[in-house]
Amino acid sequence: MTDQSPAARKPIRTAITDEDGIDFAIIELFFFAYRDFTSDPDQILADYGFGRAHHRVLHFVNRRPGLTVAELLDVLKITKQSLARVLKQLIDTDHIVQLQGPRDRRQRELYPTAKGRALALALARPQSRRIRAALEDSGAAERASIERFLEAMVDPELRAQINIVPAQTSGKRNGDH
Amino acid sequence: MTDQSPAARKPIRTAITDEDGIDFAIIELFFFAYRDFTSDPDQILADYGFGRAHHRVLHFVNRRPGLTVAELLDVLKITKQSLARVLKQLIDTDHIVQLQGPRDRRQRELYPTAKGRALALALARPQSRRIRAALEDSGAAERASIERFLEAMVDPELRAQINIVPAQTSGKRNGDH
DNA sequence: GGATTATGTCAGTACTGTTGACGTAATTTC
């Protein structure tokens, strides 16, 4: 494994750049931004013995109360077996409850409890603080640009997932107020 | 485990919203954007038997050729043991080579090979394409807003890591061209 | 010459994800 064709192992000493029309600047910024964005809640989660997967489940159950297991799998893009462990823990610790679907009794609608709502808020708080700080000197136009950009980064066919915000309270992204 | 204080298990039926001053809109957009942003290279990596960790190592070795193991650990924010396996695989497959540090012979400077450079480019290409599409109708001002935002999302004390782009070729983010 | 530093490595563990298979209850279809 050590002495093959020596030519193939010649080190390249020049840095890769945006030369090839590749946007390394934003690729890298996105990596750093997300790394630190997720580091905030990770600290809190550790106290509960939870991981990032628990956070994601908790977030979406709070955002779309009553969503079914299948819908949650679709949003998270993980398998049923992968969700099972995490969801079971959240149910056993009374952060989430399951209710039988009203129309289709096979379905399990997922709802947060007061405890689950509180944890979701606690996890989101430092993230929101970070966003607010990042937008500090920005106007509405700049904020809109950023929202538009992030939305455009999502796969077109999955963009529908974003706007599924229950009509009950919000009425902001629904256009039907 | 099923029949505790029933009050604690009462489902909350209303969605969490931006009411509490928490910016759920951007939190969620950021999740979806990053989920799909990383899904592009994941597909390619699978063909090589590599994972996301290999991508990150490959990216930074190409971006900052000659960086040491310690510097790489600092950028990735993982432990030495965690890096070891991934780095060893990339070296064994001739994507990366190690050179003894010129001044300090304890150090191992990491460089990409032609093969490693090619793979890094192949992985970045779909990501860059996605970014270009997302910025399609945006002007320079909008792009600047987005870069500023992403940079501001990074921990202030770690923001220095971003601008470490070798002087050799780029000269764009260095201000010393 | 002794302490520190940079790196490598071994062992054990945790979390999150995967595939495949099987079971049960409810709904739909014919």
Add this chain to the structure above:
DNA sequence: GAAATTACGTCAACAGTACTGACATAATCC
């Protein structure tokens, strides 16, 4: 009403990526 499908749960095995703790080696610093 029987058969197929759907929604969900669960068991087993495994992979990738991260962790802590411990120890080894070589080079550098003091």
